[in-house]
Amino acid sequence: MAFSCRFSIGSFFVGYRNSYSIFQENGIYLKSGNDLKYEDGAGVLILTMSANSPKIISNQFGIHDKLTETVQKHMATIYRKPLAKFSIPAFIEAEKTWQACGKPLILDSGCGTGESTLRLARLYPSHFVLGIDKSAVRLQKAAGISASNLAFVRTDIFDFWRQAAAAGWRVERHYLLYPNPWPKKRDLKHRYHGHPAFPDLLRLGRYFEIRTNWEIYLQEFTTAVNLISGFLPQIERFEPVEFFSNFEKKFHRSGHVLYKSCFSFHNR
Secondary structure, X not given: OOEOOXXXXXXXXXXXXXEEEEXXXXXXXXXXXXXXXXXXXOOEOOOEEXXXXXXXXXXXXXXXXXXXXXXXXXXXOOOOOOOOOOHHHHHHHHHHHHHHHOOOEEEXXXXXXXXHHHHXXXXXXXXXXXXXXXXXXXXXXXXXXXXXXXXEEEOOHHHHHHHHHHOOOOEEEEEEEOOOOXXXXXXXXXXXXXXXXXXXXXXXXXXXXXXXXXXXXXXXXXXXXXXXXXXXXXXEEEOOOOOOXXXXXXXXXXXXXXXXXXXXXXXX
16 A cells, blocks of 8 residues: 655645644654555655554764764863752662662663663673663653662663763663664754763763664764774664563564664773
8 A cells, every 4th residue: 555745844744544644844753553655756755664663764864964073072071061950869869779789780771661671680680770761651661660680760861871970880781772863863962972971871881782773873873982982883783582672572573673782891
């Protein structure tokens, strides 16, 4: 079944049978449970959506032309934005919980509803796993998840990285699983590697693993790592044997190509 959809840069709409949906700009997730394909032509968008998870579309088609300038600026300046008020007590409580456990630390940054945090806790029972997310709604769904070697903290993730780096935390493993891609070109500053706290992130781990369903995001991330450390991590496509989270399961079953990069800083 094929449909044509004409669009403008500012907005466009999709007609499907007797209904339509409004989408505000290129570069956002389209929310639809239908399999649609828009045929190419003058001013016609090609988009294939499978299962119930649409693929990312963007008005950016390669590594952002401002990435190097942005990362170098963040390396050369001190990020002075005040911490959010709720970030300070959240960090203090997280630090107390980890120290009371007395185990090496694993961070699950952007843990969402906590499935990945629980999986990591089971994979590494000799470690303490801390899941971090800003969304109260997502973390409420993690309320039923429990293990002796995990905890969750609701806070601003960038604030948390800054606080942990300043406190000299030693993190054994750091997972960044399917971060919000912010795929509009104008939103580079919202991506992990485009944020001023990115250098702090790289201080928090000996081993890092990042997964995404948008290859450009990972190309930018590894380029930013190289700019800061001089080391260029490899990117690989992969087929998950077991799913770390419901996001990964949904993306995989919807036919998305999944990418990951795993790298270590051995001198830490």
